[in-house]
Amino acid sequence: MVGFFPTPYPNELLYSTLARFHIRSGNISPKSTIEELFGSRSVTAVVDLSSNIDSLVGNLPIGNNQTSENLIMENTLYPFYSAFLPPERATIVLQSMKGNSGGSIHSRTGVMASTIKENRYIRVCKECSIESLKNYGELFWVRNHQIPGVIICSKHKTLLYDSKVLIHHFNKHEFVPASVDNCNISDEYTNLTNIGEVIESEFIPKYIKIVDNVDKLLNNRYPNKPPEWFFSQYIERLKLMGLANINGVVKQKELREQFLNFYGESLLETVQSSINDSDSSWLSTMVRKPRKTVHPIRHLLMIQFLGITLEELLNEEVDYLPFGESPFPCLNAGADHYLKPIVTDMTIRYDSKIKRPVGTFHCSCGFVYARSGPNSSEEDRYKVGRVKEFGQIWEAKLKELLQMDLSLREIARRLKADVNTIKKYGQRLNECESELNHKGKENIINGGSFRQEWLDLQKKYPEKGKTELRKINSRLYTWLYRNDRKWFNSSSPKKKQNITVNNRVDWDKRDAEILELVKAIVEEILNSNDKPERITISRVGKKIGKLSLLEKHLSKLPRTNEYLLQNTDSVRDFQIRRIKWAIKECEREGYDVQWWRVVRVAGIRDEWTEELEVEFERISSINSFN
Known part of the structure; x- marks a missing residue:
């Protein structure tokens, strides 16, 4: 247990607090400091996402009220990198930072696979540094300044600049404190204050909003989704x-x-x-x-x-409502509820010809209409694109108006329809009435004989159902269905119950099986002494003979999907693996490990050489240190 521990400043990186402890402890060796703090000499000094924090808190002085979660949420970049992670993975990262599983943290957050590169040096705001010296008498590393892509201080809106301290220091166990010397605050080039030199002026407000949102992520605890x-x-x-x-x-x-x-x-x-x-x-x-x-x-x-x-x-969950919210108005001018919002049955489809959504509205009165969207105003809710069905209530109103001896134009005005539509449905109503009168007489004469004929048909084909009998004598079926439906339904063969066989896929079982195959292939690729292969979903799918399954149904295999998310290579990841392999090859062949030779052995393309040389230097420095 340590005898004292510095109180973290507002928005100070935990790395910075530990660096200040190192100075005040009087320790010469960085490993002595980490042993005092963590009870281990192998802990790595990490700027953004520290680990072993439970061990640290357990060694703090009696009476210190710091908790692991508070240090992580208030003094590391965890709130930023975890904000858009799935809940279960965010929890795993949090537990890894508390515990001693630091090696998986950056891959689980996606930092390693991202094409957004980490900063090379710890960044500093000159104005913040001056204020820190004035208020506290010392400098410290501010966590808001260390986000890749953030080049201005959210407080002063001035450009940040690189300190002399590397994010990945040559001594991976050393916590380097901020100082006047390594922060360059007296140098003239740190006086850059014009963001317009970097970003076009019209886009600066949008960039400032992004930086402000970074601060929000760091300083608030939003729910993971x-x-x-x-x-x-x-x-x-x-x-x-x-x-x-x-x-x-x-x-x-x-x-x-x-x-x-x-x-x-x-x-x-x-x-x-x-x-x-x-x-x-x-x-x-x-x-x-x-x-x-x-x-x-x-x-x-x-x-x-x-x-x-x-x-x-x-x-807030957003739903796309091109026609507004339900209920919708019924536009049946022949109904008592005309224009009242009672329609709840509405379906939407996309019309590829007009490139717009089309809604179809079904009212309980039988009136069905459609129109294209989306709505541009409230008045659009009362527009009809096309009437698909008028329904019995509308037709009954039409019949009533026809009997009043009104003009077709007047009837069309009252029913909100075209004159030709009124003509068409008026003629249809007259024809139906004549047909009904004729069928009424026919029913009296033929009803009994048709019933007997239907019964005889069932005796002749006892194994057939109603639909199959219809195919044999459709005329008889139609007549009874239209004119004697109650007797027809009660005197017809009952519907057969089909026994369905459940052939559904057990996706949980399949997920477990595929996961084992995928793990085996990934391990095989990673442990191979041959030239590295890039780990991608398609390559893994081909090797296990399940490419189509992984391409089309990976969402149904959650454990396999999670494993692949964590273990597939970005282009950058793959290039780094090739560098490590090439270094080993050079050492095995007895050659000096030089960058130009590693590029040739690994087959690195020209466009990657400048960026990856930094990684080569880091790997080489780690190897030489070890």
Whole structure:
């Protein structure tokens, strides 16, 4: 147990607090410090997502009121990186940070697989540093400044700059404190204060809103939602904006164009989220069924583009209602409830010809009408595109008006219909009345003989049902159905009960089986001494002979899906594995491990060499230290 522990400053990184402890403890060796704090000499100093925090809290002085959860939520980047994770995975990351499972934290949050790169150096705001010296007499590392893509201080709106301290320090056990020397606050180049030098002026307010939302994520505890929640919310909003049809199919080209116009290329470059015309860009991937973890910065970009707030996204479920909310008005001018909101039966389909949703409204009075949407005003609720069925009540009203000897034009005005429609249905009513009079006489003459004929037909074909008998004598069937239905239904063969066999797939069992196969293949790829293969869903699917299943039904295999999310390679992950393999190959062959040789052995493309050289240096430094 340590004799003292510094109180964390507001928004101070836990890494920074531990660095201040190291200075005040008088320890010369970083390993002595971590042994005092954690009871172990193998703990790694991590800037963003620290681990072993339970051990730390257990070694704090008696009376110290810090808890593991408070330190994680208030002094690490966990609230930011966990905000859009599924609840179960966010819990696992939290437990890993409390415990000693630090090695899986960055992969579970998606940091490792993201194309948004970590900052290379710890970042500093000059104004915050001056205030810190004035208020506390020392500097500290502010957690809000360490988010990749955030280049301004949310408090002062001035540009951040790199300190001299690497995020991944050469000594992985050393907590490096902020100081006047390593923060460069006296250097002239730190006086950059004009964000307009980096982002076009018209897009600066949108960028500031993104930075403010980063602060919200860090300083509030929002409920975690499953990936399907965000996908559904985004699609529903895109429908409202006309960028997705009623079936949820996104108009990718229009989305990319509007997104780029909304943010501008300079802003997107600043947050490492440029988009191209490819359907495989991060933006296109984000509005498809969720299979990968998306960086929180990109969620914040999408949220602002859709015109919603964080609170609305996380607390309010949005439904696309192109025709407004139920109930809808009945537009049957022949009914007593005309224009009253009583219609609750409404179906929507997407018309690919007119590229618009079409709603069909069914009233209990038999009146069925349809119109295209979406509504542009409240008056649209009272418009009819096409009447599909008028119904008996409307026809009865028409008959009543015809008997009043009104003109067709007057009847059409009262029933809100075309004159030709009135003519058509008037003639039909007259024909039906004549037919009914004729059938009434026919019923008296033929009813008995038709009944007997139906009974005889059943005796002749005792094994057949009503539908099969209809095919044998459709005329007899139709007559009895129309004119003697009650007797017909009671004197017909009863409907046979079909015995259905349950051939449904046991997806839980299949998930367990596929998961074992997938794990075996992933382990085989990772443990192979041959040149690395990239771990992708398609490659794993091909190797286990289940490619179609993984492509079409992965959502029904939750454990397999979760495992693949954690273990598939991004392009960057794969390139790093190739570098590590190439280093081992060079050592095995007895060559000097030099960057140009590693590039050649690993087969790294030119466009990756500059970025990956930083990783090579980090890996080499770790290897040499060990």
